[in-house]
Amino acid sequence: MKPTLVTGASGFVGWHVANLLAEAGVPVRALTRGRNPVRELPERFSNFEVVTGDLQDAASLERAVAGCGMVYHVAADYRLWSREPEELYKSNVEGTRNLLASARRAGVERVVYTSTVGCVQFVKDGLGDESLPVRVEDMTGHYKRSKFLAERVALEFAAEGFPVVIVNPTAPVGDHDFKPTPTGQTIVDFLSGRMPAYLDTGLNVVDVRDVARGHLLAGEKGRVGERYILGSENLTLQQIFAALGEAPKFRVPYGVAYVAALVSTGWAHVTGEAPRAPLEGVKMARKKMWVTHAKATRELGYEPAAARVGLERAAAWFRTNGYCG
Secondary structure: OOOOEEEOOOHHHHHHHEEEEHHEEEEOOEOOOOOOOOOOHHHHHOOOOEEOOOOHHHHHHHHHHHHEEEEEEEEOOOOOOOOOOHHHHHHHHHHHHHHHHHHHHHOOOEEEEEOOHHHOOOOOOOOOOOOOOOHHOOOOHHHHHHHHHHHHHHHHHHOOOEEEEEEEEEEEEEOOOOOOOHHHHOOOOHHHHOOOEEEEEEEEEEEHHHHHHHHHHHHHHHHOOOOOEEEEEEEEEHHHHHHHOOOOOOOEHHHHHHHHHHEEEEEEHHOOOOOOHHHHHHOOOOOEOEOOHHHHHHHHHOOOOOOOHHHHHHHHHHHOOOOOO
């Protein structure tokens, strides 16, 4: 059996994709930049190989994809603030172009590209889906813009005949959120008593294990050039907190949150340290990011569990591993 390359296996979603493949007996080759090790998996599985490379280093990508049958490109620069925003475009856009070009030259049979639900058009008082037209001008902030442009690159390769399928995870939660992700950090802050109030916003929340399963289903059944939302339940932030414990009673007005984020982000440009409340994140929160995963259910057989399953697993893992101070 040819190995399957997973980029981003040192991160949250990529770790779970790699874990699921290895559990199924698939030989996994995990690409990492070296400074972010893949935890636990190399020791647990004999069919797990770690290779060092970088999405901006074409030679390292050629080595990584050599002999692979499948590629899951999960790696991304996922930051809602950066002192040097061009870094996000280099990794997310040009890095994706470099990897797909290397995979095509190597004769890879199929690529699953991990985009984000942020690249979907949201509907006021309705549900967004893959069919709604969306433009780069609709993207809030550099992260979403860079992922949107990267998605365009993936679609270009698919249009040229290279078998690329796109998945758009919503807000994954669960165990092994090492960094943690922005959603995971919100959970940690709530569990640590640092969230006395909530913003009137909403997310589609999904167990990260379901997202990983959705990736494998896309690799098996997804149509080339198509996008598939991998989500579960649409919840307000207050409902998310209520699933984790006693939800805060006080709601922060959007204007107050915006000013606080403006100050926090401005100070970050002075110190170089990431803001506690990134302005891009608050701008995103103005819309309820609610979507439907009906297409993935219909075409892939994707059936996610209730969001509470992932939220409870996330809370238990963060507490066990000392994240909640």
